Amino acid sequence: MSAQNKDELLSEAVRLREQGHPEQARERLLALTAAFPDSVDVAYQTAWVHDVLGLEAEAVPYYERCLQGEGLPEEDRRGALVGLGSTYRVLGRFGQSVEILRRGVAEFPDDGALRTFLAMALFNTGEHHEAMQLLLRLVATTSDSPRVQRYRPAIEHYAEDLTRTM
Structure with missing residues (x-):
């Protein structure tokens, strides 16, 4: 099978x-994976369909x-980081989820999806304060709600320390 094929x-x-x-896609992707085991784009699409x-x-x-x-394109890399982090979380592998999602946030600090999934994984590991910080900052910086x-300054202020009352 050629690269063009x-x-x-x-x-x-x-x-x-x-x-x-997706079942038909999976069959084709598994065949492609067998033919091109080192292809990162085939691996990504195969993960996604699963x-x-x-x-x-x-x-x-x-x-x-x-x-x-x-060689994985940037947008696919973002998707793979979210996908793997989320998948680890669904499987109850919370520590690995936090680790991969932190890596994703470090690589793509402005990616709200990565920060959201990291917040969920942090919640699962008992790191509630950091999870809330991430979500409050995300809401404050990305919401288009007037x-x-x-209240953005107040939200950002409390994101620093939710135990603070003044």
């Missing part, structure tokens, strides 16, 4: 997943593979 087959598998045929199908445990090695390799923006 790989790209065409990968595009077809992504289309199938997007059109609501997540779509609720096969989180099966998604993990593909996420790990695509993040260890080189009411939220009106």
Whole structure:
């Protein structure tokens, strides 16, 4: 199988997943994975389709593979970091979830999805204060609600320390 065929087959598998045929997409992606075991884009799409199908445990090695390799486009890397962090969390692997999501936030500090999933994982590890800080800062900086923006200074102030009353 040539690289050109790989790209065409990968595009077809992504289309199938997007059109609501994840099982067919999975079959094609598993065949591509066998043919191109070092392909980070194939690994990423294979992880994604397993997540779509609720096969989180099966998604993990593909996420790990695509993040260890080189050449994954930035947007896919963001998706893989969110996907793996979220998947670890769903599987009850909270420490690993926090670790991968912290890595994602370090690489992409402005990514609200990564910060949101990190907050959820921090909650699961009992780090409630930091989880609330992340969420309050996210709300204050990303909400387009005029009411939220009106109170933004107060929200940011309390994000520093929720135990503070003044």
